Amino acid sequence: MHVRKVVIRRPPRPRRQLPLGSGPRARRGERALEGLRRTFTLPEQTVRSFGASLAPWRLAGIGVVLVLVLAFSWVRLFHLGPPSIEDLRRSAGIDEWTTLPIGVKDDQPGVAYRDPEYGTWSGFDIDIAYMIAEDLGFRRDEVRFYGIESEDRSRMEATDLEQNPVPVKLVIASYSITKEREDMPNVMFSESYLHTEQSVITLHGHPPVASLEEFAGKTVCTLSASTSATTAEKSGAELVRRNRVSECFQLLDKADVDAVSTDAAILGGYKFLHPAKYDHWDLGDDRTEPWGVSVGANEALRDLVNVTLYRSCTDPKDNRWETAYARNFIPEAPLQTSAPGKPLTPLARPQQPVTKRPDVRELPWEDLTP
Amino acid sequence: MSVEVIDRRPRLRRAQLNWLLTALPAFPLVLLVLRLWYLSRQDLPTMLLLVQYVSPLGMISALIIALIGIIPAIVLVLRTLGGILLVSSPDPNEAARRSLLGLTALRMPDWVVVLAVGLAGFTWQMRMLPALLMLVVAILGLTAVQRFPGERRMLVVATLAVPIALGVVELIWVWPGIRVALSAGETSTALLLVVPPLLGWLLTGPVPPRAARLATHWPAVLATLAAPIVVGALFLRAPVLPNSAVEIDDGAGIRVVRGQLVTVDDTATTVLQRGGDVVFIPNAQVRSKTLCPEPVRAQHSRITVRGWAVDESALEWAAPTRPVTGEVDPRCLGRALEPTTTKGVGR
Numbered sequence: 001m002h003v004r005k006v007v008i009r010r011p012p013r014p015r016r017q018l019p020l021g022s023g024p025r026a027r028r029g030e031r032a033l034e035g036l037r038r039t040f041t042l043p044e045q046t047v048r049s050f051g052a053s054l055a056p057w058r059l060a061g062i063g064v065v066l067v068l069v070l071a072f073s074w075v076r077l078f079h080l081g082p083p084s085i086e087d088l089r090r091s092a093g094i095d096e097w098t099t100l101p102i103g104v105k106d107d108q109p110g111v112a113y114r115d116p117e118y119g120t121w122s123g124f125d126i127d128i129a130y131m132i133a134e135d136l137g138f139r140r141d142e143v144r145f146y147g148i149e150s151e152d153r154s155r156m157e158a159t160d161l162e163q164n165p166v167p168v169k170l171v172i173a174s175y176s177i178t179k180e181r182e183d184m185p186n187v188m189f190s191e192s193y194l195h196t197e198q199s200v201i202t203l204h205g206h207p208p209v210a211s212l213e214e215f216a217g218k219t220v221c222t223l224s225a226s227t228s229a230t231t232a233e234k235s236g237a238e239l240v241r242r243n244r245v246s247e248c249f250q251l252l253d254k255a256d257v258d259a260v261s262t263d264a265a266i267l268g269g270y271k272f273l274h275p276a277k278y279d280h281w282d283l284g285d286d287r288t289e290p291w292g293v294s295v296g297a298n299e300a301l302r303d304l305v306n307v308t309l310y311r312s313c314t315d316p317k318d319n320r321w322e323t324a325y326a327r328n329f330i331p332e333a334p335l336q337t338s339a340p341g342k343p344l345t346p347l348a349r350p351q352q353p354v355t356k357r358p359d360v361r362e363l364p365w366e367d368l369t370p
Numbered sequence: 371m372s373v374e375v376i377d378r379r380p381r382l383r384r385a386q387l388n389w390l391l392t393a394l395p396a397f398p399l400v401l402l403v404l405r406l407w408y409l410s411r412q413d414l415p416t417m418l419l420l421v422q423y424v425s426p427l428g429m430i431s432a433l434i435i436a437l438i439g440i441i442p443a444i445v446l447v448l449r450t451l452g453g454i455l456l457v458s459s460p461d462p463n464e465a466a467r468r469s470l471l472g473l474t475a476l477r478m479p480d481w482v483v484v485l486a487v488g489l490a491g492f493t494w495q496m497r498m499l500p501a502l503l504m505l506v507v508a509i510l511g512l513t514a515v516q517r518f519p520g521e522r523r524m525l526v527v528a529t530l531a532v533p534i535a536l537g538v539v540e541l542i543w544v545w546p547g548i549r550v551a552l553s554a555g556e557t558s559t560a561l562l563l564v565v566p567p568l569l570g571w572l573l574t575g576p577v578p579p580r581a582a583r584l585a586t587h588w589p590a591v592l593a594t595l596a597a598p599i600v601v602g603a604l605f606l607r608a609p610v611l612p613n614s615a616v617e618i619d620d621g622a623g624i625r626v627v628r629g630q631l632v633t634v635d636d637t638a639t640t641v642l643q644r645g646g647d648v649v650f651i652p653n654a655q656v657r658s659k660t661l662c663p664e665p666v667r668a669q670h671s672r673i674t675v676r677g678w679a680v681d682e683s684a685l686e687w688a689a690p691t692r693p694v695t696g697e698v699d700p701r702c703l704g705r706a707l708e709p710t711t712t713k714g715v716g717r
Contacts, residue, residue, distance in 0.1 A: 050515050050525045051575025055458070061572040062454070062585050068565060072558055077603060095703050137703050 083300075084361040085307070091300035100138045102129050103148035103158035103168035107246040110269030110328050111174055114147065121145050124265070127324035128193055129172045132293065135308040148173050149243045151225035154187050156296050169301070171294040174266055176227045186297060190305040191355040192290035193321070196348040198228050199264035201271060201280050203252065206259075208338070209281045212237060218258040221248035227289060228262040245270075253277075263289050265329065268347040272332040279338040282345040290353065306358040313355045321352045386470065397598060401605050402429050408606050409630075411646030419640075419648060420611075423633045429610055436608045439683075440601060442490035446505045447593070449475050449483055450573070451586040453512035457575065458582035462516065469583065471590045483509060497562045497680040500540055504566035504573070507533040511574025533571035540567040547675030559673055559680055615701035616641055617657045624706045627651065628662070662702035 051058075089095060104125050106114040112125040126145070133143045146158035146166050153175050158168045175181075177189045200209060200220070212220070212235035222228045224241040232239055240257050242248050248260045249270055260267065264282075271280040295302045312321045329347050336345040406424065410416035452475020459465035459472075466472040490502050514528035544563045551560040577585050611630035616639060618627060629643040638650040639659075673680045678687065701707055 050519060050522065051529055054572065055576055055578045058454075058572055058575060059577045059581055059585055061569050062577065065565075065569060065573075066589055068561060072562070073600070075558060077600065098705050137698065137700075139700070142705060 082359045082361045083303075085304070088300045088303050088307075088360065092298055092304060094136055094301070094304075097138075097169070099142050099144050100133050100136065100170070101144045101146060101158070101166060101168040102133070103153065103156060103171040103173055104129060104145050105173045105245075106145075106147035107244055108174065108266045108269055109273055110332055111266055112172075113269070114145070122328075123269075124194070124324050124328040125172045125174065127327065128293075128321070129170070131312065131320045131324070132170070132172075132305055132308050135311070136304060150223045151243065153225075153294065154181065154184050156186060156294070169296070169298070170305075171296075174263060174291055175294055176263070176289040177292040178227060188295050188297065188299065188302055189292035190295065190302050191309050192292050192353045193309055194265065194291040194348050195353050196263045196265040196289045196291065197283070197287065197346070198231055198261060198285055198289060199267055199281060199283055199345055200259045200261040201252070201267045201278050202259045203255065204277055204279050204338070206279055209259075210284050211235070212261060212283060212285075215259060219256070221251050221257040221260045223248070223262050226262060231285065231287075232261050263291075264345060265348045268329070268332045268336055268345070272335050275335045280336050280345045281338075282343070303358050303360065306355060307360060309352075310355040310357055313352050314357075325350060398433060401602060402426075402433060404602065405429065405432075405606055405608075405610060409610060409642070413646060416642070416646065416648055420632065420642070423640075424610060432608050432610055433605060436605045437601060439490070439493045442486035442493075444597070445478075445482060445486040446490065446502070446509070448590060449478055450505050450508045450512070451590050452476070452478075453509060453516065454573070454577060455582050455586040457512055457515050458577045458579050458586075460579065465582075469587045471587050480513075492685050493683050495681050495683050496675065496678050497559050500544065500563055500566040503536065503540060504570040507536060507570045508573040515575060529574035530571060533574055537567035537570050544675050547673060547680060551673050551680075554673060556673060563675075563680075611642065613662045614641070614659055615662050615699070615704075616651060616659050617701055617707060618651055618655045619657050620655050624657065626701050626704050626706060628702070628704060631659070658701070658707060660699050660701050662699065 083091070104121070104123075105112040106121075108123065108125075110123055112121070112123040114121050129145070130140060130143065133140075146160055146168055148158035148168065148171060150173075152158065153171050153173055156168050156171055158166050160166050175189075177192055181187050182189060200212065200215075202209070209215070212232055215235060215237035218237055219240055220232050220235075220237040221240045221242060222232050223245060224243055229239065229241060240248075240251065242251070245260070245262060245266060248257070248262075251257045252260050261283075264280075267280055271278050293302075293305050295305060312318050325348075329350075333344065333347060336347060337343065406417055406420055406429075410420055448471065452469075452471045452473075455469060455472045456462040456465050456475055462472070462476065466476045487502070487506055491499070494502060511529040511533060514525055518524060541564070544567075548560050548563045551557075551563065576582070609630075611632060614629070614631040616627045616631070618625060627641055627643065627649060629641045629649075632640040632642050632648070634640070634653075636653070638652055639656055641649050641651065643649060699707075
């Protein structure tokens, strides 16, 4: 038997023709390129939604809104900004005080005078003190006045009727605001509540004087630790210093001194009480004595006093300052002359000094509706 | 060629929602307990005394009154930010899947938004109402863009004409208030009144897609993280017990005890003083009692817009309030009702 050997050759399997660039290296390259394309090209815009042209501005608008919301909530939560009246009252500690002790002078008629017979207090400083105490929430019966001497004003130490020392919270004692006093440790002034000037008073019949230099060689009594003392020192007169102005006037009455020199508002009261005994002369000094309230180290209390003074100055319905001036200084004004027809010595400026608006969040009386 | 994507993320999202729904009611309860703890100055016996006498209804009403303005704020802000996110992304459903904010905005029913707007209109202060109008206008425009993307004329009206017209009318209406606020120095009120009408028309469309998540999702996340702290700070200061002053005469003179009145029973009056001490005053020593207004008055603005004070809400304006007199009871300031004059010293 013949076995035919047939060799069947299968046709060669066609080699798969790989496209150019599809080996493993090419595939890695493709993947890298795809990643780069995804990162750095925009997606294809399938449907542009309405308003997409304003999109970057919108983003800026949202940013502005977010920043404003953050700022607003920060301010509201942490109460940034100037303090309110309640905050000032709490820092000053006013709500813990049952009475308000104030140091005032007690022997200056027209400014601050205590009647020895009835024990009542009267004068411009007293009226201003009642005005400030009323705004702080103290009734008239809760205000205690204590006499204070000129050199104790910087230490805020007054004395009561039994001569015991009493610390006071406010000093309203014809205290002029000066830079040296402000630098002292326990003195902090509010804004000024009266502008007056230095003048001189002599016994009746003294030749007219226009400056303190004319007293060179003569004796002049003035208050110790006062601004009038520094001016009188420079004039060359012989100075006699006393702690209380009534002592100066006792010396003048006995003719132990030739003149008394201090603020015109103080001297005016004595001239008003005894118009025939004294002559009140206006000095040619352009320096103003601004009287202020000293609060010691209590800054919040100073801001509260300034609120009262600001209100009295700017609120047209508040005329407490004008009433105090009219009650105390206007009756004295016509008598401040050596003879009828001679020039009048001015006592104090008849308008309240302009007060700056204190840094408070809101002022209780401000009503901005027309 | 479409690719089938098996997305497992919805289940994770549901798990997150479950945790959120658990934490949500626990938060007010924790607030109430913390309020008592804060009131008792972290002293356990004081807190036990307070728990005996403080009524839960009183505290819940204090909580509701303190928070009632915040709930519509949360709803409306989330709807607006989510709407901007949805409109800025090429596919709203994809955006909703990636972000809880987008999901909230997509699924929020319209009646919830209307209710929130109504509640906000009644309880927000007057100076926040321009901001409310801005949010309403933004939500309307965004909803129009999202649901009817093809109709150009309607979209022009809804996203440009209506917001600009409303902004102009609103500016004319509040203009006197802005002028007064600027002259009084209250820049925050002036900004609140002037910025929303100017920016309202701008927020009714998409932002660049790449920045969408940064501008909407992340601020919402940060606000959600800060919200419990802010709400807690607001609520912990709210009063729970009535603030009162009790005038007592204990033989050594008349003095006034100020604090919060806890309870009065047949033998003693219990007062929680400011420093956290509790005093039991025998009833024989009590001369008089009075209720005092809150010592910390909220920021009180004197600015009005056409007769409506800017820090009053519509509810306060419509509902009757106690007339505020200028007189403060002297007992609330720590002084006796009848001033006593002491003999001798100084006076």
